[in-house]
Amino acid sequence: MSLRIVVTVKYVPDATGDRHFADDLTVDRDDVDGLLSELDEYAVEQALKIAEDSDDDVEVTVLTIGPEDAKDALRKALSMGADKAVHVEDDDLHGTDAIGTSLVLAKAIEKAGFDLVVSGMASTDGTMGVVPALVAERLGVPQVTLLSEVSVEDGTVKGRRDGDAASEQLEAALPAVVSVTDQSGEARYPSFKGIMAAKKKPVESWDLSDLDIEAEEVGLDGAFTKVEAVAERPARTAGTIVKDEGEGGKQLAEFLASQKFI
Amino acid sequence: MAEVLVYVDHVDGAVRKPTLELLTLARRVGEPVAVALGNGAADTAATLAEHGAVKVLTHDASEYADYLVVPKVDALQAAYESVSPAAVLVPSSAEGKEIAARLALRIGSGIITDAVDLEAGDEGPVATQSVFAASFTTKSRVIKGTPVITVKPNSAAVEAAPAAGAVEALAVTFSDKATGTKVTARTARESTGRPELTEAAIVVSGGRGVNGAENFSIIEALADSLGAAVGASRAAVDAGWYPHTNQVGQTGKSVSPQLYIANGISGAIQHRAGMQTSKTIVAVNKDAEAPIFELVDYGVVGDLFDVVPQLTEEIKSRKG
Numbered sequence: 001m002s003l004r005i006v007v008t009v010k011y012v013p014d015a016t017g018d019r020h021f022a023d024d025l026t027v028d029r030d031d032v033d034g035l036l037s038e039l040d041e042y043a044v045e046q047a048l049k050i051a052e053d054s055d056d057d058v059e060v061t062v063l064t065i066g067p068e069d070a071k072d073a074l075r076k077a078l079s080m081g082a083d084k085a086v087h088v089e090d091d092d093l094h095g096t097d098a099i100g101t102s103l104v105l106a107k108a109i110e111k112a113g114f115d116l117v118v119s120g121m122a123s124t125d126g127t128m129g130v131v132p133a134l135v136a137e138r139l140g141v142p143q144v145t146l147l148s149e150v151s152v153e154d155g156t157v158k159g160r161r162d163g164d165a166a167s168e169q170l171e172a173a174l175p176a177v178v179s180v181t182d183q184s185g186e187a188r189y190p191s192f193k194g195i196m197a198a199k200k201k202p203v204e205s206w207d208l209s210d211l212d213i214e215a216e217e218v219g220l221d222g223a224f225t226k227v228e229a230v231a232e233r234p235a236r237t238a239g240t241i242v243k244d245e246g247e248g249g250k251q252l253a254e255f256l257a258s259q260k261f262i
Numbered sequence: 263m264a265e266v267l268v269y270v271d272h273v274d275g276a277v278r279k280p281t282l283e284l285l286t287l288a289r290r291v292g293e294p295v296a297v298a299l300g301n302g303a304a305d306t307a308a309t310l311a312e313h314g315a316v317k318v319l320t321h322d323a324s325e326y327a328d329y330l331v332v333p334k335v336d337a338l339q340a341a342y343e344s345v346s347p348a349a350v351l352v353p354s355s356a357e358g359k360e361i362a363a364r365l366a367l368r369i370g371s372g373i374i375t376d377a378v379d380l381e382a383g384d385e386g387p388v389a390t391q392s393v394f395a396a397s398f399t400t401k402s403r404v405i406k407g408t409p410v411i412t413v414k415p416n417s418a419a420v421e422a423a424p425a426a427g428a429v430e431a432l433a434v435t436f437s438d439k440a441t442g443t444k445v446t447a448r449t450a451r452e453s454t455g456r457p458e459l460t461e462a463a464i465v466v467s468g469g470r471g472v473n474g475a476e477n478f479s480i481i482e483a484l485a486d487s488l489g490a491a492v493g494a495s496r497a498a499v500d501a502g503w504y505p506h507t508n509q510v511g512q513t514g515k516s517v518s519p520q521l522y523i524a525n526g527i528s529g530a531i532q533h534r535a536g537m538q539t540s541k542t543i544v545a546v547n548k549d550a551e552a553p554i555f556e557l558v559d560y561g562v563v564g565d566l567f568d569v570v571p572q573l574t575e576e577i578k579s580r581k582g
Contacts, residue, residue, distance in 0.1 A: 015535075016531050019397070020394070099366065099367060099372060102367070125394075127393075127512070128376070129375070130373065133364055134367055137363075137364045138367070143330065143360070145330075146356055148506075163357070164458070166450045166451060167449045168330075169447040171446050172443040172444065183506050224366075224373070224406040225403065225405060226402060226403050226405045228401050228402060228403060230398055231398065231399050232398055233399055236543070236556070236558075236559075241560075243562075243563045244569050248546070248568065249562075249568070249573035249576055250573075250576050252544065252562050252569065253577055253580065256544070256577070261464065261520075262488075
């Protein structure tokens with residue numbers, strides 16, 4: 001038996017940097033350093049754990065869509081321990097929205113071959129959190145999403161989804177699409193050995209024609225949504241700051257009363 | 263006037279507040295037609311009618327509880343096909359976003375998630391979103407198909423607007439994918455008696471400075487004196503002091519209450535992302551240099567173990 005895992009990852013602008021929009025109202029990816037989305041590190045980690053816990057012959061492929069720099073995200077995942085990588089890169093992809101992203105991912109996942117897709121819970125830039133569900137819809141396989149615990153055994157994926165109202169145990173037959181939360185377990189740091197080994201691991205590059213996707217289906221032209229205006233949130237006006245000299249709690253209560261909260 | 267589909271989030275027939283807010287927004291765009299699924303679906307009708315639903319489409323089947331997401335997508339698609347609405351609005355819960363996204367893909371439409379406001383526009387509804395850890399706001403439109411938009415809690419006021427609310431049975435045929443992901447067990451969360459974090463008018467949060475699970479009782483006491491929900495920063499959750507379901511921030515809940523009180527929270531970007539849109543922000547922190555003070559309307563530099571209990575006592579005595 002073999003188990004083919006594809007991990008989808010995104011190269012995002014550093015959330016601690018000064019993120020902003022480019023002139024065409026897409027996310028500016030030039031002025032802020034990029035990195036593997038922190039939330040996708042959890043996906044890589046769980047894929048590697050599933051591989052380690054399996055008696056099968058497991059291959060972990062890490063997949064990204066993005067410009068040249070996005071290779072950094074793949075390198076990081078490879079140095080953590082993934083076996084190989086696929087980079088979908090095409091100038092026509094600039095400005096692709098969630099619907100388009102799910103199309104490209106689904107086509108690439110099918111081309112790579114898969115039994116299990118593992119994704120993070122959301123990207124740290126777009127933060128929609130809908131791509132795993134969209135990919136499952138496109139691939140026509142079960143979605144087992146937002147898991148804080150995941151395991152694979154005998155062709156079945158099981159996991160725990162912690163919702164607001166209840167915690168649910170889920171189960172689906174492979175092939176399936178899984179997404180994991182930041183509660184699924186801390187991601188490992190790449191070892192020196194891992195970093196060296198990653199340099200020799202294969203990274204394939206595919207463009208839209210490799211995936212039989214027309215340019216009009218993706219990018220800004222193919223987008224189903226349009227950002228019409230962006231505005232920086234006005235800085236909050238400076239508030240009153242007092243030092244507690246023994247009456248801090250009472251002063252705060254006075255403020256809350258003045259604002260009619262008490 | 264065009265009809266607008268509103269997906270109803272309810273617990274055994276009790277409609278949750280974000281759905282009522284959604285009805286307020288839906289009325290700006292058209293006539294709300296509500297879709298309520300699962301156990302107690304028909305019991306939602308009276309409340310929905312009071313808040314503007316002209317029709318309530320209902321369907322109950324065991325699939326909604328026994329399988330994840332897809333049965334609800336099948337039903338919402340059936341409602342979409344029977345109504346041909348001008349837009350579809352869904353509450354921005356984790357599940358709501360997944361349902362909305364899959365529906366959008368099926369009907370060839372675009373999707374906008376986590377809107378914080380919605381207005382009618384010449385070319386269809388315009389959604390306001392808060393992005394990049396709430397440092398920017400954007401206005402967006404769906405430009406292909408029927409707009410599918412999810413809206414965050416606390417984005418609009420709940421308004422009474424009596425309408426017919428005629429209950430109609432929705433005919434649903436489940437797809438062969440509906441039973442793909444089985445829910446084999448469900449453990450309901452124990453009720454704390456406090457308001458839902460994302461829906462609360464006041465949120466009282468604790469962070470690293472709370473310094474231990476046992477100390478969260480002083481945060482809870484303050485919350486209870488104000489009838490508030492309790493939140494926690496990632497540092498406090500990662501340390502195991504408070505449950506992850508209460509985490510406020512980029513990887514937890516994003517909240518937008520009337521009043522947010524941050525105690526012992528430094529205000530890192532990860533946390534700000536989840537609370538920066540709160541109307542009034544108050545903080546208590548020992549460190550005068552903590553970035554949280556850049557956001558506050560009122561801040562107290564001091565030891566939260568002194569300030570918070572004094573505040574709680576003062577609130578209690580003022581409230582009598």
